[in-house]
Amino acid sequence: DAGVIQSPRHEVTEMGQEVTLRCKPISGHNSLFWYRQTMMRGLELLIYFNNNVPIDDSGMPEDRFSAKMPNASFSTLKIQPSEPRDSAVYFCASSPGAAGELFFGEGSRLTVL
Amino acid sequence: AQSVTQPDIHITVSEGASLELRCNYSYGATPYLFWYVQSPGQGLQLLLKYFSGDTLVQGIKGFEAEFKRSQSSFNLRKPSVHWSDAAEYFCAVGPYGGATNKLIFGTGTLLAVQP
Numbered sequence: 001d002a003g004v005i006q007s008p009r010h011e012v013t014e015m016g017q018e019v020t021l022r023c024k025p026i027s028g029h030n031s032l033f034w035y036r037q038t039m040m041r042g043l044e045l046l047i048y049f050n051n052n053v054p055i056d057d058s059g060m061p062e063d064r065f066s067a068k069m070p071n072a073s074f075s076t077l078k079i080q081p082s083e084p085r086d087s088a089v090y091f092c093a094s095s096p097g098a099a100g101e102l103f104f105g106e107g108s109r110l111t112v113l
Numbered sequence: 114a115q116s117v118t119q120p121d122i123h124i125t126v127s128e129g130a131s132l133e134l135r136c137n138y139s140y141g142a143t144p145y146l147f148w149y150v151q152s153p154g155q156g157l158q159l160l161l162k163y164f165s166g167d168t169l170v171q172g173i174k175g176f177e178a179e180f181k182r183s184q185s186s187f188n189l190r191k192p193s194v195h196w197s198d199a200a201e202y203f204c205a206v207g208p209y210g211g212a213t214n215k216l217i218f219g220t221g222t223l224l225a226v227q228p
Binding site: 031045048056101102103 | 147149154155156157158159162203214215216218219220221
């Protein structure tokens with residue numbers, strides 16, 4: 001079975017550019033999470049979707065960040081404009097629901113110069 | 114407020130030695146508890162989970178963890194460490210925020226295994 005698929009795996013961009021990270025969750029999972037991992041702050045939950053609907057975006061750092069889930073098999077996390085402090089590994093995870101474990105993708109490593 | 118504390122940032126053990134990674138939590142009710150492992154350049158993988166029942170839970174790769182309510186702890190153990198166990202380990206607790214699968218993660222413990 002395919003796991004959570006994220007793209008790109010690595011992204012290097014310059015400050016001010018738009019960045020779009022993509023995620024395909026596991027088929028049948030109804031919850032999707034975007035996390036950010038940095039050395040300083042560890043794993044931070046950015047946003048959480050349930051049945052394609054954003055439920056909690058309180059972790060989104062600021063208006064430069066936005067996330068969408070147009071259907072059950074695809075989600076995007078967009079940063080516009082990007083800043084060096086956005087450099088991190090961004091993980092997407094999906095879950096089958098109630099008390100379910102999270103299944104993580106391999107992450108997208110973003111470097112903003 | 115719910116929180117998870119992993120007091121050890123970095124641990125080094127010899128191959129074949131036993132291992133215990135500490136996890137303490139703050140939670141208002143009986144939590145769901147998880148241990149995840151992250152190998153370099155990879156996502157997190159679930160090792161084991163506790164929801165209810167037997168307080169000693171078995172996981173993959175020979176790991177086990179024991180839930181101790183009186184100590185608010187959920188320590189991870191392995192009797193004999195292999196070099197391939199070198200990775201970062203995360204304890205997590207949930208649910209919170211009204212969602213049964215929202216988790217709070219600890220800051221992680223980086224395990225090094227020396228020959």
